[in-house]
Amino acid sequence: MENKIPTFLLSNNPLLPKARAGTSSSFIDKGIRHIAGFYETIFFQWELSRKDGLFQRLNARTKVLFLVFYIFVVSVKKDVSSEILIAVFLLPLIVMSRVGIFAFYWKVFIAGFFFGVLAGLPAAFNIFLPGEPIYIILELQRAHDFWIYHIPQTIGITREGILVVSMLTARVANSVTITLLVICTTPFAELVKALKAFRVPEYFLMIITLSYKYAFIFLKMMRDMHTAKKARLIGNADAAGWIAGRIACIFNKTQHRCDELYKAMSGRGFTGDVKLAKLEHVKAVDIIAGAGLLTLWMFILIV
């Protein structure tokens, strides 16, 4: 064995190769950090869904029904005060479900800001939506008209515009609140099974489950590859080239895994027609909770 060892390996004073020029790989690090963050979120969510809270005790079917109904109510309400009422009603549910309230509302705030305030902001100006300006930004010498557009002489934020943006933001915030509450308090597996109760085809649910699971496995593979690369790297390498190579590598591995998975499924009797386990039977507590939520839904809808 000793005779076969290359001489450079016998040297204790290795000559390092010159550092290679290349683009920075910091964006890869950032991407990998996001992957790690995604992992943390999923684990945190799983832990949360196992807590002993109000929503955690409910059957997933009841929660999915609740989600659908409330999103419907949120969408049909036409005034901000009703949306505020819904938000107030949701608050105790969140507290009783033992969801970390600050982290929860931070997510709601981010979604509300980007998809409500920012997305709806143009509607606040009288360029896009006519109305009475309450905050003037620009005075033009005269109004301009071209094709179907009208630019008024006074450009500003209107009362009607603010109402529209507030309404949109409130709807987004309420929808996100309800969706997050259900997602955070229900394990993914139960959510998928709940869809089975709504007649979603089983093979479709199997595809969702497999995609979710293998996304995890391949993300882990990506993270490990990156760590392995970092352990062998001095300085920066050609990041773009490396990523392209890894995409091809993961694609090949995916194909191989797909073949193996098919064998594993066939080995346990899969013939193309999937049969999945059902959710637990609906208990009395689910019926009571469902009836209670439905009553509140009707109340909010009428009010």
Next chain:
Amino acid sequence: METVLALKGAAYKYYDKITALDGVSLSIMQGQRFTVIGANGSGKSSLLQVLAGLIFPQTGDVLFKGVAFTEKSFRDKEFLRQFRTTVGYVFQDSDVQLFCPTIYDELVFGPLQMGMDEEEASVRAIEVMRMLNIEALRDRPSYMLSGGEKKKAAIGSILTMNPGVILLDEPTSGLDPRTQAFLVELLFALNDSGKTIVVSTHDLALVEELQGETCVLTESHTVERVAGADDILADEEMLLRVNLIHEHIHRHKDSKGIISHVHRHAHGD
């Protein structure tokens, strides 16, 4: 004893190019402990997959209870049901085997596909979880498990189908000693209950422990020898030839100074 699975001159090439098995013949009896050993890349996994009806030899025959079967045989639903409930295959990589949302779902998947009533499948799943000590993992997704837990769940997913023949591809690889010991005890218990256990490995310690009929594959993908574990382990020249043990020089200090001599070692030791 009845022959439950057999190969007659089976040859298999991946993509019709890379040889995995070359003229392999062997017979596995009902209730037997059977070990397939060979160096890395000798075709152990392929052999087990051929026996499990997951891949099919291009030449030669694979027989189930004396009857040759091919890919076409699985189009017959009765044969499919009978074969899949009789022969269970545990993959080396548990991540491949665990494809359901939770461990409970994994355990009921096989029985449900076989047309079993969900309540009965559930009872089986709970009992198997209890036996394997994985009850606490019932509602966990597989990506939240350790290697040993995954292996237990993968074995459990096969046991709920109550197969008469269990094929395990390198079952102890990557497991800690305690889980390995648990697994070997489980294999003995299953074998004592009349199940046929077929294990592929290159771990000679496991071969010695299982004390079953042992088939040795060569690096050219042929069968070198089929015999009892003790006979195989005693044949050092053959084990050296198929690259399951290796020789190297040791230096020891004795009363007269340093001496050098050749030792033979099993891989992995």
